[in-house]
Amino acid sequence: MDVKPQNQIPNQQVPVTQSADLKRDISAQVLAKVDSFQKSGELMLPKDYVVENALKSAYIILSDPKNNLLAKCDKSSVAEALLKMVVYGVSPIKKQCYFIPYGTKLECSVSYAGNIAIAKRYGRLKAIKANAIFEGDNFEFEVDAATGRRKVIKHSQSLDSIGNSVLKGAYAVYELTDGTSDVEIMNIKQIQAAWGQGGSKGNSPAHKNFADQMAIKTVINRACKLLISSSDDSILYDPLEENDYVDTAKGRVQQEINDQANGDTLGFDNYDDVEILEEQHEEIIEAHSEVLQQEADQTTNDGPGF
Structure with a gap:
């Protein structure tokens, strides 16, 4: 019976495993920091805010195959962005915050909602x-x-x-x-x-x-x-x-992020026209991906520098 060598494991499984390990590592950092804040009395989370759920929803967004910001951005900046999300007590699923890449650094931007x-x-x-x-x-x-x-x-x-x-x-x-x-x-x-x-x-x-x-x-x-x-x-x-607006690694990229997701809860009922602004969030992410690709192409064309 033939035994498949370990080095022939399908390539597509490696990123999945690495991504899972990265999530666990960053989650552990964020949860440890939050626990430290809570024990010292510096942070009191709302009763209806579940940190684990907020992190899961954030990872769904960050791991979107279209952009995969979790893999493209620096791990420490991802942890800082997630910690800011938790400290603020906001939810990316409710679009109370957005994750914006500045080059390889990830930032958590709080929306007006x-x-x-x-x-x-x-x-x-x-x-x-x-x-x-x-x-x-x-x-x-x-x-x-x-x-x-x-x-x-x-x-x-x-x-x-x-x-x-x-x-x-x-x-x-x-x-x-x-x-x-x-x-x-x-x-x-x-x-x-x-x-x-x-x-x-x-x-x-x-x-x-x-x-x-x-x-x-x-x-x-x-x-x-x-x-x-x-x-x-x-x-x-x-x-x-x-x-x-925010800056990416190359020039300024528009960040008109506006949200009506929590309109009923927050008492707003006349912002339908503003929903078009939310679509521009995708433009930021796409521009970020293009910048990284351009830099990679430039490195390949120029060859190693000495």
């Missing part, structure tokens, strides 16, 4: 609702001299003003768990200044074609950032960036 979830969990946020202000709208607000809180007095629109090409600003009304409420208001200059922090400087197709929805996203992010950074758990969080 994730920011809302975090603000609800740690920032005493009960509900939030945002609207764009167009030219032709009648918008009035006041500031309470005693508390410094803002209040929208009037915002009336017409069929002609809705969707006007001239955007004047946006605001987000939010209520806290103690019953108090406040309003975050940004005029178009403030919004454009925030967009200017991103790689596109506010000139992406998304900003041009869906300026009102992008303005809504910006004002929501600002409101949530303040609530999160002022919470008791703020030490666990990095500043939540407003940048809408």
Whole structure:
């Protein structure tokens, strides 16, 4: 009876085994760190957040054969990205966060839906609702001299003003768990200044074609950032960036990631048009793969360097 030599094991089985070992290794690192945070009292996970389930869903996304970021990205950066996901208590399946490659380094990027979830969990946020202000709208607000809180007095629109090409600003009304409420208001200059922090400087197709929805996203992010950074758990969080773009190894690649997956839970019901932005996440991943392939081809053509 012939015995197949071990070195003739089908090639396709090796990556599967290596991938499984890599998952176990990274999972062990992340779980050990999370356990350390919990024992020291630095981290309290939500009751409805199961770390193991979040990691499994993340690995499904990272191991997608189309991109296989788990194999392409540095192992330590994968572990850091997964740890950030767990510390924030966000879910990639619910699209509260995305995994973005910067060259061979993986980053966990929290979406605006994730920011809302975090603000609800740690920032005493009960509900939030945002609207764009167009030219032709009648918008009035006041500031309470005693508390410094803002209040929208009037915002009336017409069929002609809705969707006007001239955007004047946006605001987000939010209520806290103690019953108090406040309003975050940004005029178009403030919004454009925030967009200017991103790689596109506010000139992406998304900003041009869906300026009102992008303005809504910006004002929501600002409101949530303040609530999160002022919470008791703020030490666990990095500043939540407003940048809408990321860099890959070669140049800037668009990252307009917007999500409506948790709309019912988070109290939003008018962001259908923004769903188109989510598709651009795939463009980032594909561009990342093209960059790595170009670098590999260049290395092959140039030969070894001395």
